[in-house]
Amino acid sequence: MQFEPGSIDAAFYDRLREHYTEEEIVELGAFIGFNVGYHTFFRTLDFYPMFSPDGVLVSQEESRRIYGDTPGSHLRSEVQDALAETPHEAAN
Amino acid sequence: MTLIDPVDRSLAEQQGLASRLDSFTGLGDESATFIRILARAPGYAEALWDAMAEALFEGNVDHSLKEIIRIQLANKAEDPYFSSLRSKLALDSGLTEERIAAGQGDFLNDPQFTDAEKWALDYAYRMYRTPETVDAAFYDRGKELWSEAQIMEIGGLIAIHYGLQTFMRTLQQ
Numbered sequence: 001m002q003f004e005p006g007s008i009d010a011a012f013y014d015r016l017r018e019h020y021t022e023e024e025i026v027e028l029g030a031f032i033g034f035n036v037g038y039h040t041f042f043r044t045l046d047f048y049p050m051f052s053p054d055g056v057l058v059s060q061e062e063s064r065r066i067y068g069d070t071p072g073s074h075l076r077s078e079v080q081d082a083l084a085e086t087p088h089e090a091a092n
Numbered sequence: 093m094t095l096i097d098p099v100d101r102s103l104a105e106q107q108g109l110a111s112r113l114d115s116f117t118g119l120g121d122e123s124a125t126f127i128r129i130l131a132r133a134p135g136y137a138e139a140l141w142d143a144m145a146e147a148l149f150e151g152n153v154d155h156s157l158k159e160i161i162r163i164q165l166a167n168k169a170e171d172p173y174f175s176s177l178r179s180k181l182a183l184d185s186g187l188t189e190e191r192i193a194a195g196q197g198d199f200l201n202d203p204q205f206t207d208a209e210k211w212a213l214d215y216a217y218r219m220y221r222t223p224e225t226v227d228a229a230f231y232d233r234g235k236e237l238w239s240e241a242q243i244m245e246i247g248g249l250i251a252i253h254y255g256l257q258t259f260m261r262t263l264q265q
Contacts, residue, residue: 003260005170007261013095022096026132029096029259030140037255040219041247044226 098128147249156187160195171261208237215265
């Protein structure tokens with residue numbers, strides 16, 4: 001939806017219907033659209049998580065130091081850490 | 093014709109959406125197609141349309157400017173449905189197709205727009221084309237022209253309308 005909306009055509013929706021009800025498809029579509037809209041906006045505001053990974057309240061400056069220049073990177077980092085620590089469990 | 097059929101109006105009304113169906117006609121779609129599609133997912137039509145309507149019709153930024161921004165974003169999303177809709181309130185307030193078209197073009201060099209309007213139009217223009225250019229310097233310039241509350245109002249309008257227009261675009265062939 002964000003990168004190739006033109007590819008979401010009737011055939012794509014037919015495929016979705018094999019897995020989801022129309023209610024669920026509308027729920028997914030609205031959820032995705034909402035997030036496409038808002039997270040791009042949030043990115044421009046340059047804000048960072050209020051808490052460190054261990055749950056301590058930190059300043060925006062400290063948070064930027066912890067999480068790096070890309071605010072979403074801490075999520076990827078946590079996933080990568082989890083995969084590194086328990087590759088077999090994560091893979092399963 | 094959309095790829096997800098809207099629910100019947102009577103069913104939408106049974107879901108308690110009568111007031112939302114009525115308010116949506118303020119954008120010129122008497123059938124309120126978008127609301128009736130969202131009504132497929134209980135609770136979504138109320139939450140999302142209420143937020144979209146609040147962003148578009150309420151607040152402390154001129155509604156006609158927000159309507160130009162909404163249409164600019166619908167064009168960016170390549171959404172023929174929302175691109176074709178027009179706010180009756182804005183039209184009644186004197187918004188013209190010429191001014192709407194100007195808001196899609198070389199608005200930065202168009203003397204009919206104030207510096208504050210140019211910044212807001214540019215904010216919307218950049219948001220989904222070059223978001224990396226919406227940086228501290230860009231916001232500093234915005235703060236010379238708008239209050240922070242107004243900037244958040246414009247940003248929120250941009251985010252929710254573009255997001256849902258992007259979804260609506262995929263529902264049309």
